[in-house]
Amino acid sequence: MTAMRVDAKVVMLGKESVGKTSLVERYVHRRFLVGPYQNTIGAAFVAKALNVGDKVVTLGIWDTAGSERYEAMSRIYYRGARAAIVCYDLTDSSSFKRARFWVKELQNCEEHCKIYLCGTKSDLIEADRSVRQVDFHDVQDFADEIGAQHFETSSKTGKNVDEVFQKVAEDFSSCALEFMQEEKGVDLGQKKDSYFDNCCHN
Amino acid sequence: MAADVHNKGVSWEIKNGNLAPSDRLRQDRSDSPTPGLVEGTEPGAGQEGAMFVHAQSFEDLTADSESNTDNKSAEVGDSNPENAQKAALEGGEEEVQEESLEAEQEEVGKEEVQSSNKAKEEDVTSETWRSHRKHVFVLSEAGKPIYTRYGTEEALSSIMGVMMLLMSFVEDKKNTIRSIHADGYRVVFLRKSPLILVGVFRTSCSDRELTRELHYVYYQIVSLLTLTQLNHVFQNRQSYDLRRLLAGSEHLTDSLLRLLDRDPGLLLSAVMCLPLASSARDVVSSSLQAAKAKNLVFSILLAGNRLVTLVRKKDQFLHHMDLHLLFNLVVSSSSFREGEGWTPICLPKFNPAGFFHAHISYLEPASDLCLILVSTDREDFFNLSDCKKRFLERLRRRSAYQSLQEALNMPSYPVSQVGIPELRHFVYKSKSSGLYTSPDLPAPYQEEEEHERLMGLYQHLHSCLHNPTRPLRYIYRCAETENLYALVTSGFELYLCFSPLGTKGLAVSAVNKLLKWIRKEEDRLFILSPLTY
Ligand SMILES: Nc1nc2c(ncn2[C@@H]2O[C@H](COP(=O)(O)OP(=O)(O)O)[C@@H](O)[C@H]2O)c(=O)[nH]1
Ligand SMILES: [Mg+2]
Numbered sequence: 251m252t253a254m255r256v257d258a259k260v261v262m263l264g265k266e267s268v269g270k271t272s273l274v275e276r277y278v279h280r281r282f283l284v285g286p287y288q289n290t291i292g293a294a295f296v297a298k299a300l301n302v303g304d305k306v307v308t309l310g311i312w313d314t315a316g317s318e319r320y321e322a323m324s325r326i327y328y329r330g331a332r333a334a335i336v337c338y339d340l341t342d343s344s345s346f347k348r349a350r351f352w353v354k355e356l357q358n359c360e361e362h363c364k365i366y367l368c369g370t371k372s373d374l375i376e377a378d379r380s381v382r383q384v385d386f387h388d389v390q391d392f393a394d395e396i397g398a399q400h401f402e403t404s405s406k407t408g409k410n411v412d413e414v415f416q417k418v419a420e421d422f423s424s425c426a427l428e429f430m431q432e433e434k435g436v437d438l439g440q441k442k443d444s445y446f447d448n449c450c451h452n
Numbered sequence: 453m454a455a456d457v458h459n460k461g462v463s464w465e466i467k468n469g470n471l472a473p474s475d476r477l478r479q480d481r482s483d484s485p486t487p488g489l490v491e492g493t494e495p496g497a498g499q500e501g502a503m504f505v506h507a508q509s510f511e512d513l514t515a516d517s518e519s520n521t522d523n524k525s526a527e528v529g530d531s532n533p534e535n536a537q538k539a540a541l542e543g544g545e546e547e548v549q550e551e552s553l554e555a556e557q558e559e560v561g562k563e564e565v566q567s568s569n570k571a572k573e574e575d576v577t578s579e580t581w582r583s584h585r586k587h588v589f590v591l592s593e594a595g596k597p598i599y600t601r602y603g604t605e606e607a608l609s610s611i612m613g614v615m616m617l618l619m620s621f622v623e624d625k626k627n628t629i630r631s632i633h634a635d636g637y638r639v640v641f642l643r644k645s646p647l648i649l650v651g652v653f654r655t656s657c658s659d660r661e662l663t664r665e666l667h668y669v670y671y672q673i674v675s676l677l678t679l680t681q682l683n684h685v686f687q688n689r690q691s692y693d694l695r696r697l698l699a700g701s702e703h704l705t706d707s708l709l710r711l712l713d714r715d716p717g718l719l720l721s722a723v724m725c726l727p728l729a730s731s732a733r734d735v736v737s738s739s740l741q742a743a744k745a746k747n748l749v750f751s752i753l754l755a756g757n758r759l760v761t762l763v764r765k766k767d768q769f770l771h772h773m774d775l776h777l778l779f780n781l782v783v784s785s786s787s788f789r790e791g792e793g794w795t796p797i798c799l800p801k802f803n804p805a806g807f808f809h810a811h812i813s814y815l816e817p818a819s820d821l822c823l824i825l826v827s828t829d830r831e832d833f834f835n836l837s838d839c840k841k842r843f844l845e846r847l848r849r850r851s852a853y854q855s856l857q858e859a860l861n862m863p864s865y866p867v868s869q870v871g872i873p874e875l876r877h878f879v880y881k882s883k884s885s886g887l888y889t890s891p892d893l894p895a896p897y898q899e900e901e902e903h904e905r906l907m908g909l910y911q912h913l914h915s916c917l918h919n920p921t922r923p924l925r926y927i928y929r930c931a932e933t934e935n936l937y938a939l940v941t942s943g944f945e946l947y948l949c950f951s952p953l954g955t956k957g958l959a960v961s962a963v964n965k966l967l968k969w970i971r972k973e974e975d976r977l978f979i980l981s982p983l984t985y
Contacts, residue, residue, distance in 0.1 A: 279790070295791050326830050
């Protein structure tokens with residue numbers, strides 16, 4: 251059997267416990283797990299195929315831990331990514347600050363990576379408007395400024411979740427046409443020769 | 453800020469080639485087992501040599517294997533020849549303890565307990581907090597709290613400050629504080645620069661046993677960060693709050709402490725195998741052996757906390773402790789059930805200075821079979837993912853998957869299979885293979901509390917056998933609800949638990965019978981022919 255065929259690498263970024271894993275869980279397995287919070291160890295990979303028009307696009311989704319411990323290694327997770335879903339928790343303003351950090355990081359290191367800002371846990375806002383700590387229009391302004399897409403999702407209810415990934419896949423496949431002449435797509439199985447890649451932290 | 457942690461010059465990666473001691477020569481296998489067996493011929497001894505770094509017992513565990521990291525302050529007292537002074541000091545220490553306890557009470561009363569979203573939040577001034585049997589605290593050398601098993605670190609910063617003071621007070625006098633015994637409690641100190649670990653235990657265990665547990669906690673932390681990084685952050689800033697880097701890993705340490713109370717493997721420095729027909733195990737092992745990759749160092753298949761097989765790179769040995777840390781990582785995280793995990797991990801007994809990269813995934817989402825592939829290359833994810841696929845394909849083609857799944861669904865084995873009257877439970881460790889076997893826990897010990905009590909009894913026997921000044925070959929002990937017998941030879945270690953109706957004569961004669969039974973079943977209970985690639 252050959253290496254997994256993945257068309258586009260997608261990376262989930264954002265502060266711990268903003269709901270990255272839940273977003274992937276909802277999208278890939280159509281479920282929302284309750285129970286004590288378990289932070290992701292290192293990173294988790296899952297491949298998911300979806301239809302865009304009459305074509306099938308396989309997204310290789312990297313769910314990262316978001317903890318400082320792995321920050322030095324985070325580059326291996328987002329290098330070569332075609333899309334980054336940068337998550338922040340709508341009820342936690344500090345998580346949006348962290349999202350800005352990731353955006354900067356991506357702008358510096360991965361210029362071909364499209365950014366999708368994703369405000370999570372919108373069900374909490376719907377239940378009680380006063381818990382919102384991140385203003386929709388502020389984020390929209392920021393998104394326009396950096397040329398990013400902007401979503402508010404709930405992994406609990408599933409609201410807007412499919413839309414995020416569908417948009418990622420659509421953008422990829424329309425973009426892939428342009429790219430075709432230049433490169434043959436991203437070969438994720440390919441091994442880099444250098445042990446230490448130049449990392450943004452350096 | 454993270455940038456001062458992840459400095460450029462520091463290399464955390466392990467390159468191939470620098471490793472652990474190689475295996476000893478093998479003796480011939482003896483046909484009939486007798487209690488005087490020599491190592492390498494006892495039931496369960498592997499045919500091709502050990503899979504693990506040779507580990508006698510916890511002597512190995514507590515000894516510092518990190519000769520490459522100069523640990524300046526850690527052994528201050530150990531080299532101190534003035535033992536008499538130390539002994540004198542020990543007598544005096546109890547008073548110090550009493551004073552400090554008072555001080556601690558006052559301060560805790562004053563301090564406001566910060567609310568945090570930690571699940572283990574617990575009022576540290578409460579009686580329940582005090583009544584826990586085992587408290588473990590980790591702090592930095594600057595006295596900053598890093599971990600507490602119960603309650604929150606914030607609420608305990610003054611207690612930790614007192615511990616720090618106590619330690620440096622004794623060290624100022626060119627000595628080392630090891631433990632304080634007072635009022636049914638043992639307070640055990642372990643300095644592993646740049647960390648300080650303190651255990652407060654309500655138990656009759658020896659200080660050595662307790663120190664061993666603190667070592668485990670220390671290595672757990674190192675496995676997340678590497679010693680290089682740990683030293684690095686504190687060199688840059690003494691007052692660094694390590695919790696930032698450990699965030700989200702507290703449950704690993706919690707879970708490790710639970711394992712220490714329950715899993716005899718951590719006590720015996722040994723690993724238990726999933727009982728499996730040797731033909732089936734061989735297929736699994738060879739399939740794993742065939743699914744190799746250039747930078748792959750260890751391929752480990754686990755069934756819960758039992759080992760199905762382990763294939764390693766030639767000349768590279770895993771330390772059982774590193775394997776226990778991997779077990780712990782897997783059993784305490786549900787996140788590997790979703791997709792494939794890829795995480796840096798340091799195996800501190802192998803090399804505390806660098807990270808390996810582990811591909812961790814379950815063979816099926818609902819299965820208990822978890823595959824860990826350990827590579828030296830951080831870019832290896834897709835290579836290893838491919839190894840897993842090849843492994844699964846081979847398994848399926850040889851229809852081994854089914855028998856594996858069936859073995860999984862069965863309990864280990866009931867002690868009645870051995871056919872020794874009054875025998876309730878036993879733990880047998882083959883020293884040369886570093887593997888142990890043990891039947892299912894029978895009824896009275898299935899309750900959590902009883903389970904831990906039995907482990908406590910074994911632990912006590914263990915500390916008697918391995919008493920550093922007066923080691924014993926065997927020990928027989930009548931307790932209220934059971935009789936216990938333990939013995940150690942150069943080849944094996946054995947702990948037996950009998951009903952109170954058992955006699956010493958019965959216990960002694962049971963040993964031979966049990967060894968014969970284990971010899972007969974060894975293909976199934978042990979991994980006799982470990983493979984390499
Ligand atoms: N109410 C609500 N809670 C959520 C949602 N998404 C995640 N959570 C909770 O937030 C916590 C962190 O989620 P997780 O996905 O593990 O965060 P991660 O660290 O970013 O991967 C968990 O307790 C989830 O149950 C959501 O959409 N709504
Ligand atoms: Mg997560």
